[in-house]
Amino acid sequence: MAETRGIPGTRQTIMRSAADLFAELGYRNTSLRAVAADAGCDPALIGHYFASKEALYDAVVAETVRPAELFREAIGRRDPGAAEWLLRHAVTDWGDPVQRRRILGVLRSALDLPAARERFTQSLVPEGIAGADEIRLALISSLLVGVMTSRHMGLLSPELAKDGDSAELVRALAPAVAALLVAEPAGGAGSDRSE
Template sequence: MSPRGRRPGGADTRAGIVSAARAEFAENGYDATSLRAVARRAEVDPALVHHYFGGKPQLFAAVMDVPADPAALVDRVVAGPREQVGESLVRTFLALWDSPEGRPRFQALIRAAVSHDDATRMLREFLTREIFGRVTAAMAGEGEPPADLELRAGLAASQMIGVAMMRYVVEFPAVVAASHDELVAQVGPTLQRYLAP
């Protein structure tokens, strides 16, 4: 007789959760996917999803093969001086994207996002909710309308995705050749205006 119920944690449990999450994110998008739904699909206890990944941002990062914990990166950015949030975010992204393990993964992620609707929706929802949305919320003034925060998060995301497209996919020579300091000097003030005016 085969055992019944949810399978316990084991060697292939983490991979099974990632596979189930990939399907959930593809079908429902980032916002509508819950850790409980992923656990149901993977036939594991929800506590195992939390154990392996901590939360939805970390699970999404694993699905997309991002070589860092996005929540920790955002926490570091918002913990710094308010007047340097734009520069800090640009530096953080470039350090991640330009790393030997980050560049090919990010190129694959962006290429998938421009050619597959599901990937586009997942990336858009993740960036606006977990990265730029969290930064704008942390920097928001008292009583600032949510619609304003959402617009500013979207505009900030568009700046960084535009830089990423030009540097890693289109490979526009001047943008590829630019140093981190040059890109921070050019893009940082624009992000600052959106994220912490």
């Protein structure tokens, strides 16, 4: 088995197989043996790259759900243009059928298991982001997950649901995301409601 360790691309092949199986079966029903069979490798090789099924799932989440650094930049900019920039990056992933399937698989696994849900949630918020910014990102994430799921289920109008041309969807969502990105914290400037 030692000769197969370190073959270029093996780790990525394992992760692709795991992502596909998590998408199809969910976290709970995906076994490391099934991942190894799909990847065409010995199950022991998975242990060489990943300490556990949980570690493999963490790696799949990190590669599949990639908003943390995008969110950090968008929060740092705090301008309405950051919303469109963020949305264009998000809907690019939705337009790729393989990536969309994997994202939905990660979400399915997050619903399936509390530990998977916690890992998914942690992947959305960059390190060092807390307080009001963390709440903003949680709300933006919820909005994006809801829209992506609705789009996948065919609940959106055809103009917003079509793959390939996401400009209309970005325009429709941008004001809501911009409002969250540039919102003043409670008690901050603009919070005086007296008339």
